[in-house]
Amino acid sequence: MDSQAARTRLEYERHDAQARLIAARATLERLRTERAEAGTADDEHDPDGSTLSAEWTMAVAHCRIVEDSIAQIGAALARVDAGSYGICASCGRPIPRVRLEARPAARTCADCANCAGSQ
Ligand SMILES: [Zn+2]
Numbered sequence: 001m002d003s004q005a006a007r008t009r010l011e012y013e014r015h016d017a018q019a020r021l022i023a024a025r026a027t028l029e030r031l032r033t034e035r036a037e038a039g040t041a042d043d044e045h046d047p048d049g050s051t052l053s054a055e056w057t058m059a060v061a062h063c064r065i066v067e068d069s070i071a072q073i074g075a076a077l078a079r080v081d082a083g084s085y086g087i088c089a090s091c092g093r094p095i096p097r098v099r100l101e102a103r104p105a106a107r108t109c110a111d112c113a114n115c116a117g118s119q
Pocket residue numbers: 088089090091092093108109110111112113
């Protein structure tokens with residue numbers, strides 16, 4: 001993948017992730033409002049209360065995942081600028097094109113990712 005194609009793809013991914021982040025934050029905001037409306041309701045004995053906290057936990061986790069992927073895309077764009085995009089950060093070999101197409105923000109080749117347990 002040439003650097004222009006990589007940049008275009010990453011910018012598209014970032015745009016998509018930002019839209020997901022807006023949606024995830026809207027969900028958090030809605031849950032916050034619902035929580036406030038529930039007021040001092042006793043979570044222990046209120047079945048709605050526990051549903052709300054499970055939903056809240058999931059929404060927070062989802063928000064973090066999306067924020068994380070935006071950060072990874074930003075780092076990948078910085079590597080495009082630096083000319084190191086598509087080079088494994090661990091072993092220094094080129095990352096196979098098929099992997100970059102599946103995971104454009106990948107820092108490492110699949111072999112290194114499997115060893116390190118990161119991406
Ligand atoms: Zn590698």
